[in-house]
Amino acid sequence: MSAVAILALTSAGLGSGITATASPDAPAGKVIPSLSTSAVNGARTSTADSETVxxxxxxxxxxxxxLLALAREGATTKAAPGTAPATDDPNSEIPPRKANSGFKTSPVAKQAPNSENRQLVSDPHESLHFEGINAADSRYADNGDQFTNEPPDQALCVGNGFTMEGVNTAVAVFDRTGAQLAPTVSINEFFGFASVIDREDTVTPFGKRFAFDPVCLYDHQVDRWFFVVTELDQNQKTGDLTGQTNLFIAVSETDDPLGDYEIYRIDTESGDRTDKGCPCFDDFPHIGADRNGFYITANRFPLFKDGFNGAQVYAIDKRELAANxxxxxxxPTVVSINAGRIDGDPSFTVQPAAVPEGGSYTGDREYFLSTTDFDTLRESKIGVWALSNTDSLSRENPDVRLTQRTIPSLTYVAEPRADQKRRATPPPLAEEAGERPNKLDSASDMSEVEYAAGRLWGAIGTAVGDGDNKRDAVLYVQVKPSFTNGRADGKVVEQGYVSVAVNHLMYPAIGVNSDGDAAMVMSVSGRTVFPSPSYIKMDKTGVRGPVKVMDFGERPNDGFTCYKAFVGSRARGCRWGDYSAATADNNGRIWMATEFISSGPRVPFANWSTQVIRYLPDANR
Incomplete structure (x- = not known):
């Protein structure tokens, strides 16, 4: 789901919910509960500003x-080039929309910072790269009992010589050379759910569960793979949402990502006593770990009403979870914390840190980063968070404590939608719709966060430039966290902008190894470039060199969310992202993945793909 536009759910569970922004007729204002900025200690309630729980x-x-058994039993291999057995009937491919959530929109700020542009260069030979899961793979998984989904929402985790990739709504495993080790499996299959749709069943065609927003993590301390999704229950006859919502967690039983997994569920529909408008759901989950715990954060929204209830943090003893x-x-015990407000705004996309193999941990604390402005119109500070006493997670009654502090940063502002390169003939879906290709949407949330070399590494989308030259760029930050007088603290020790001339950079993610060698992946699109994967090298002194592209995109994004003919007035920009992913392996290599448009096979209502890039810092100094 978009971290900028609150989703619109659909009468088929979420088919268009992960594909489109919410109703343009929904009120611009939201009922937002008053949440506390104070620390939470044990099970006690603090009411410094208002209630938090x-x-x-x-x-x-x-x-x-x-996973391997599922792949062998029924999942399909990648579609042959030029094939498109999916139906061209939008009523079958795109579930009818049901508006049941508020719409949040952030106009582009009038004053954006300036940035010195980096070169954008083609360098197809420097790093290993391969095409990951694409729209056809996702649509044809589970014997084709899938919807067409946009955007992909990138998950990536690496360990023991394996690369695991997830998207909406499929998962695959590759070896270190990029060879796919088993056919693609649907998310519903992976979590043991019935297919999301059975087109041959005319009575109960919809599966009970619709899962989306995948994220994954390989934890080298416990040698286990963790995979998390948000899930909404739907009526199997009508596809209407029932109000039951969950987070699902898959935990591998061994260090083999193709092996056995135990599946867990956390109920999310009831919320806690700070939450209004429930049944609720936890959107946009992200995950991290310290030496003691496994952490999930999410943004909590009412399911059927306008509103936003702030960020939610879950903490679980990771060794107990792996052992179970x-x-x-x-x-293990699961501790759930409403993160409260930060700097007067509801907490939003509070990203937990992960630690690369060989990296040092921070004692009994897990750190997080976030932006501080829910609307992100214009801001010059970020939030640093700490969950302390995490060694207590192994107790029957954990006694963890969440605190936060805002610290100064360079300015970041709401981003414009990104242009796409034009071509002489319209792409097929645009031609069918009788419309021109649309711009791509973007976001200004905090990216996923890594803790390495004593720093928290994160990135935020921002506009740069003025007038017709305003475009999407990235603000990267390196924060040295600290813990003072029992509270989170920190200082930005390195930061800067990354932009290119004319074109847009979107959805960054930083991968960093234990030595502090890093790379940041982004999508790039604009007047001279079709949507493409790109990255830039980094270290503790900042970014280095040009923005590099391994394979330039071959065509514009031509998915159904781009066009009024398929999503009505919600077509304010093609759904893109909603996030990229990056991580380091045990050899210090940086693995990255993001969305692009390839020349490969498509399905009638989508043509997105993903690219996985492996960057070896020692070979490129």
Whole structure:
């Protein structure tokens, strides 16, 4: 789901919900509960500003799956070039929309910072790169019992010589050379759900569960793979949402990503007593880990009403979770914390840090980064958060404490939508719709966060330039966190903008190894470039060299979310992103993945793809 535009759900579970912004008729204002900025200690309630709550919630076991067995039993291999067996009927491919969430829009700020542009260069031979999962792979998984989904929402995790990739709504595993090791599996199959749709069933065609927003993590301390999705229940006859919502967690039983997984569920529909308008759901989950815990954060929204209830943080003892998945220990306690307000605004996209293999941990604390302005019109500070006493997660009643502080940063402002390069003949779906290709949407959330070399590494989308020269760019930050008088603190020790002339950079993600060698991946699109994958080298002194492209995109984005003919007045920009991903392996290599438009096979209503890039810092100094 978009971290900028609150989603619009659909009468088919979310088919268009992960594909489009919310109703343009929904009111611009939202009912936002007053949440506290104070620390939360134990199970006590603090009311410094208003109520905030920390609770223990149940972790439900729902079964086991084996990824390789699923792949062999029924998933399909990549579609042959030029094939498109998916139907061209939008009523079958795109579930009818049901407007049941408010719409949040951020106009582009009038004053954007200036940035010195980097060169944009083609360098197809420097780093290993390969095409990952594309729209056809996702649509044809589960024997074709899938919807066409936009955008992909990039998940990527790497370990033990494997690369695991997830998108809306499929998962695949590759070896270190980019060879796919088993056919693509749908997210519903992976989590043990029935297919999201059965077009041959005329009575109950919809699956009970619709899952989206995948994220994954390989934790080298416990040698386990973690995979998380948001899930909404739907009526199997009508596809209407029932109000039951969950976070699902898959935890591998061994270090093999193709092996057995234990599946867990956390109920999210009821929220806690700070939440209004429930049933609620936890959107846009992201995950991290310190030496003690596994952490999930999400943005909590009412399901059927306008509103926003702030960020939610879940903390689980990771060793107990890994042991329980292997049937070698009790089920761990899950601590759920409403993150409250930051700098007067509801907390939003509070990103937990992950630590690369060989990196040092920060004692009994997990750190997070966030932006501080829910609307992100114009801001010059960020939030640094700490969950302390994480070694208590192994106790029957954990006693963790969440605190935060705002610290100065360079300015970041709301981004414009990104142009796409034009071509002489319209792409097929644009021609069918009788419309021109649309611009791509963008976002100004904090990217995923890594803790390495004593720093928190993150990035934020921002506009730069003025007038017709205003375009999407990136503000990267390196924060040295600290913990003073029992509270989170920190200082930005390195920061800067990354932009290119004429074109736009969107959805950054930074991968960094234990030595502080890094790279930042982004999508690039604009007047001279079709949507393409790109990256720039980084280290503790900032960015280095040009923005590099391994494979330039071959055509414009031509998905159904671009056009009024398919999504009505919600077609304010093609859905893109909603996030990229990057991580380091045990050899210090940086793995990155982002969305682009390839020359490969498409389906009638989407043509997106993903590219995975491996960058070896030692070979490129």
């Amino acid at each position: 920390q609770t223990e919630v149940e972790l439900h076991s729902t079964g086991q799956t084996n 998945a292997s049937e070698d220990g009790p089920k």
